[in-house]
Amino acid sequence: MICCLNPDCLNPLNSNGKKFCQSCSTPLVSLLRNRFRVIRVLSDEGGFGRTYLSEDVDKLNERCVIKQLAPKFQGTWSQKKAMELFAEEAQRLQELGEHPQIPALLAYFEQDGCLYLVQQFINGENLLKELQQRKAYSAREIESILLDLLPILKFIHDRKVIHRDIKPENIIRNKSDGRLNLIDFGSSKQFTAKVQQKNGTSIGSHGYSPLEQIRDGKAFPASDLFGLGATCFHLLTGSSPFELWMESGYAWVSNWREYLRSPLNPELDFVIDKLLKKDIQERYQSVDEVLRDLTPKQLLALPPAGKSSGKIPPTKAPYLAKSYPLLRTLILVSAFILLFGFGESWYKHFRRIQTSLSSRLSQYNSPGNNDAVLGQPPKITLGKVSLANTLQGHENSVLSIAISPDGKTIVSSGDDVYDGLRLHTIKLWNLATGKEISTLKGHSDLVNVVVISPDGKILVSASDDNTIKIWNLTTRKQIRTLTGHSDSVHALAISADSETLVTGSDDNTIKIWNLKTGEEIRTLTGHRFWVRSVAISPNAVILASGSFDKTIKIWNLTKGYPIRTLEGNSQTVTTVAISPDGKTLASANRNRTIKLWNLATGKEIRTLVGHVNTVTSVAFSADGKILASGSRDRTIKLWNLATGEEILTLAGHTNTVTSVSFSPDGQNLVSGSEDNTIKIWRLFQ
Template identity: 40%
Template sequence: MLCCLNAHCQKPLNPDEAKKCRSCGAPLVHALRGRYRPVRLLGQGGFGRTYLAQDKDRLNAKCVIKQFAPQVRSSRAMNKAISLFNQEAVRLYELGEHPQIPALLAYFEQDNLLYLVQQYIEGHSLAQELSRQGPFNEAQLCHFLLDILPILQFVHSKQVIHRDITPMNILRRNIDGRMVLIDFGVAKQLNMQMPAQPGTRIGTEGYSPIEQFRGGQAYPASDIYSLGATCLHLLTNTRPDYLYDPLNGEWIWQTYLMDQNRSISDGLTVILTRMLQDMVNDRYQSVADVLTDLSHLEQQLSPPPSVFPSSFPKGTRTPTATSSGRTSGRSSGRSSGQSPGQSSGRSPAPMPTSDKRTPQSPSRSSGQRRNRPSSRPPVAITSPPPPMGRSPRSQPPLPPPRRSRPPSGPPPSQPPTVPQEPSNLPLLETSSQLCQCLYSASAHTSWVTSVALNPITDTFASSGLDDQVKLWNTHTGQMIQTLVGHARGVNTVAFSPNGKLLISGSDDYSIKVWSAESGELLRTLVGHDRDVTSVAVSADGNYILSGGADRSIRIWELATGRVLKSPFGVASIVRSIAVSGDGSVFVSGGLDRKLKLWSMKTAELARSWTAHRAAVTTVTVSANSQMIGSAGKDQVVKLWDLHTGKMIREFKGHNREVNAIAITPNNQYLISGSSDASIRIWDTASGKALDVITDHTDSVNAIAIHKSGNSFISAGSDRLIKMWRLIETIGRKL
C-alpha cells in the first residue's frame, strides 16, 4: 500500500500503483527524496502526521517519517512549533549515536513541508506495560534503573537535559527487552543562551520538578527527579500526583505500598527519596552518584524479570512516538500514532528468567485532584540553566506567569446546520462487541479532558491540557478550528442549547464564551480564585453555571457575563456540574463525596447526601430529568432518583476511578469511561455490563452521547478522540 501525505486526508491508504489519492485527490508521493516510501499512517498530533515507511536504499527497512504540518494560526505559535521541530532534529542527530536512543536518519524539506526520518523500534512503552501487567517489584525496578541510568548519563554528557522523562517516553525494545529513551522534542542544551518566555511550561506535571514550571529552568538533577517520579509510578501503578500530599509537602507512596501489602528495602527507599527532593541542591547532582548508591543494592537483586509480557507476544508491533502524535499502540498490532526508532545493532542481552509481577491494584481512593500533565503546546526554548557544576541558586528572578495567548485565526467555513448521526465511514478495528469505531482523531498535544456535541449543528468541541479548545466535524472527524485564548489547560466545554455559543473553563481560573460558528472569543468571565473544573448552561440558555477548585459554584448571566449568584453551602472542591433538562434544578459533586441538588430558580440547596466512598468525579442528569448519574474515585457508578435522592442501582466493574458517564436519551443504557482505560456500556435495568471497550490506551476522561442515542464520542489521556456507533443488535433498543 501507499500512503497519501496530505495532512488532512481522512483515508490515506491507496493501492501501490495509484497516482492520485482515491480519497482526497492529491498527487501521491511514491518516495520522499526518491528513497522513503510512506506505507501506513501511524498517527497525528499538533505538529502533523507520523508515517511508517520503507527505506528503498536499505532493502526496504522500516523507518518512521514525521511530517511537520502544524495546525496553528498565529505566526508566534508557528515559530514556536518550527523551533521545537528543528530542536528535536538537532537533538536526535547529536544523541542518536547511543544504541538506546532513536537515531535520526534524515531531515529535509519537500513540497514546502519539513520531514524528519527516524529509526523504527518494535516495542512498547512502559505505560502500556503497566496497564497490562501491573506494578514493578523491587528487583524489576532496580534492573530498570540500571538500564536507563547509563542512557541518561550519556544524554547529560552531551550537555542536554531531556526534561520529559515519563513512562510514555521510555520503550522496552522487543528484540532484547532493553530500555529506549524517546521524545527529545523538549530537550534543552545546557549552554544555550536564550531569554526565558513568561509562562513557558516544559515537561509533564507530576513527573517534572517545580523549577521546570518556573521559567523553564532545568538541570541534570531535574531529569533525576523525573526519573524518580517515573519509578514511583512503576512501583505503585499510580500516577505521581496521587502519591504527593500537597498539604504536608511530602511523598506518601510508601503508604500506597503498605495498602497493597508490599514494601521495598531501606536502601532503595533512600535512593528514591533523594532523587525526589524538592530543592535542586538536595537531590543527586549527577547520574553517576545515583549509580554509585544503586551498585550497593545490585548484588542483592534476583535476575531481571521477563521483559516479554503476555500482552505483547513476539512479533507484535506497537510503535511509540515522540512529541508529535504520541499515542500508544495496542497489543493487537494496530498502530495508533507513536513515532518509534529502530533496534540497534547492539548484541542482545541474555534472556532473563521469568518473574511474575505483582497484580495491578486500583488507584488509591482519596480526595486529591485527578493527576494530569501540564499543558504542552509547542513552546520556544527558554533561558538555560548554568553549565554543569554551577549552582542553580544563582539564577535571575523568575518571570511572571503567563496571562494571555494570541487570538484564534480566521473563522472556518460554516458547518452544516442539520445534525446528522455519523455514518458511511470506514470502520476501524476495535475490541468492542456492540460498537463500531467510525474514526479515531488526534490533534491535541496533551490529554483530552472534555468533549461536547453541538445540539444543533453537525459539530462537536473538545478541550485539552494543551490550553486549547478544538471544533470538529461530527460526521467526518475532521478538525475545523482551534480556539486559542486560555493561558492554561482547559478542563471543560459545553454548548448553549441553541448551539450558537461554546463555553470553556480552564486552569487559568477563567471561563470563556466563544462563537460556535466563527470561533471568535466573545467574552472572558473572571471570578473564580482557582481552576474552573466544570461548566454547564441552563436549559433556557440564559445562564452559565461553573464549579471550581476554589470550593465555589457561580451562576453567570450569559448575555452580560455578570455573576448573579454564588450558592452557599458548597464547602468542597467541585468536580462536576449538570443541569436538568426541564431547567428546574442542577446537581454538583466533588471531593466531599456528596451529591448536592440545587434549585435553579433560587440557587438554594434542596438536598445533599453522601453518594460515594471517595470523591465524586462526575455527575449527569437523564434526558427526562428523572435520574441522576454519578461516579467516583471509589470506581463505582450509581443511579439515583432525582426527586427522592434514593439510589436506584449501582454498577461495579471498573478497577480505577470513573471519570465520565452519560445516559442514553431513553434511559436504558449508561456509558462510563475510567482511568483503567476502558469504556463500559451498562444496562440500567439489570446493572450488567453489556460491553467493555479497551481501545483507549490511557484514562478515558470524557463521554458524550449523540442526540440520536445511536452513537457516542470518547476521549482520553492518550490524546485520542473516538467516535462510536452502536451496532444494530443493541441500537434497535436505543
C-alpha cells in the same frame, strides 16, 4: 500505498501509481531522497510536520522512522525555534545513537522545503500504550524499569545532555529483547554553564517536567530524574501527572502516595519520593545517587513473591475529627487486625473500612442531616445489580457518554485508528444488544463531551478543536459547526425544551446558543479559569457552571446575569449536575468529595465522602432518588440522596471512570472509562 507528505492532509494514503494526492492534490513522492519509502503516519507534530513509519530501500526495506518539519510561517519566531530544535535533535542522535537503547540517526536532509530526520525504528510499544493495555505495574516491575532506564540517563548526562521530556510516551519496550529504549530528543539540551545560569524557554511536558524547567526554562540532570519519578508514579497509579498538574499544579507531588493502589516497600517509596521533590535542592542530583539507594537495598529488602513486607505503609489516612476518639480507635484497631489477618490484602480492606467510617462521620457532621434522621427517609436497597455488557470499539479512552431519551441508544466519544491514522470519533451503540450502530467523524481533535437533546433529535459534540458540532441523530448527518470559542470546549448542556444550548470552554467563558439556528445568543464571563462543566435546571431558568477557578457560579439563563457564586470548594470543580426536580445541585471537586447544594438558596446540604481519588462525573437518576458518581479510583458509587448514605460501589473498570449516565427508566447505568470501554450495569430495585 503511497503516503502524502502534506502535514495538513486529512487522508494521506493513496493507491500506488497515483501522481497527486486524491485528498489534497499535493504531488506525491514515491521515495524521499531516492531511498526512503513512507508507509503511513505515526503521529502529528502539532502543525509543524508529522512522524512517519518508513522503509529504507537501501537496507532491504528495513523499517525506519522519519520525522518531518514543515514550517508554515516563514520568518516567525515559532518557525525559527522549531528549526533550531530539529537540528539539535539530529545532532543529539548523532552523538548518542551509539547507545544500544537510543535510536541511531540514519539521515538528515532537506527536500521540497521541508526538513527530514531519519532514525532507527524501535519495534515495540511505548509505556503509555503498555499501561493502557496492562492497567497496572507492580513495585517489582517499577524497580526493573528504573534499573533499565537509569543507565541510559547516566550515559546521556555523562555527555552533558539533558533529555528534558522524560515521560511514558518517550520510552519504548523493544519486542525483540524486552529492553527499554529512550526516544524523542527534540527537547534535549546540551548542559553547559551558560544553560545553568541563563533563563531559557520553558520546554517539556507539564506534569512530568519539574518546576525549574517549566517556570525558568532551566534543565539539569535532576530535572530528568523528576521526569523519571513522574513516569514511575503514572505507571504505578494510572493517574496522569499531566491531568493532576492541570488541576492543581505541583500540589500532587507532596501527596503522591494517596494515589497508590497499595503501599510500596520502604526502599522504593523513599526513592520515588526523593525523585519527585518539588525543590530541586531536595531531589536526587545524579543517577549514581539513585542507584546507590535503589540497588543494594533492593536485593536485600524485597520480600518473596506473595509475602507481605510486614511494615505499615507511609500513606496518610484522611483527617478524622478529634471529637470522635472512639471512631479513631476503631479504625486503628481495624487496621491492626487486618494487617496481621489478611497479609498483602490488608491495605485494601483498611481503605474500605476507613472510607466507609469517614463517610458516616461526614453524614453526621453535614448540615441538614438532623432533619433527615428525624424524618427517617426510607433506605434504598438495590436487589440485584449486574454488569450486563462491556462495549469495546474505541482505541483509546472513552471521554464521554450519553443516553438517548428513549433509552435505546448510547453515544460515546473517543479515538479510533483507521489505516494507521488516529481519528477523533463519536460512536452510536444499541443499548439493548451492545452492537455498534455507527461511527461519526468530523472533529480534528479530541471530542471531549457529547450530549443528546431531550427531544431525541439532536446530538451535540464539543472538541479540543475549539468547535461544537450539531448532528441529526436519526440520519447521523452533520447539520452545522459552531465556532466562537478560542480554546477547547469541555462542557455542554441543552435545555428541556431542546431550544437552548450552553457550552463551557477553556477560554474561561460560557456561550449560549439557539440550538435550532446555531446563532450565538450571548457570552457569559466571570470565571477566572477553565469552565469544565455546565448544567441547566429543568425549567430552563437556572444555569450552573463549574470551573477550575474553584468556584461554582449560578446564572439566570434567560437574562444572562449572575445570581451567586458558591465558593465552598477547596479544589478545582470537576463536574456539576442538577436534580430532575430542580431543587438540588450536585458538584464534585479535586478533594474526592461530592457536595449537595440547595439550588434556590446556595446553601450546602451535605458532603458525600467515599471515593479515594478525584470524582470525575455525577448523574441523577430520573426519579431523583439516586446519585451516581464516577472517579479516578476506577469505581462508581451510588448514593441515597435523601440520607447521603452510600448504597453500593460498582467495581469493574480498570482505569478512570470518565462519565456516568442513567437510562430514563432507571433500569440501566452506563459508564465510560479511560480503559477504552463502556459498561452497562443493570439495576433492579
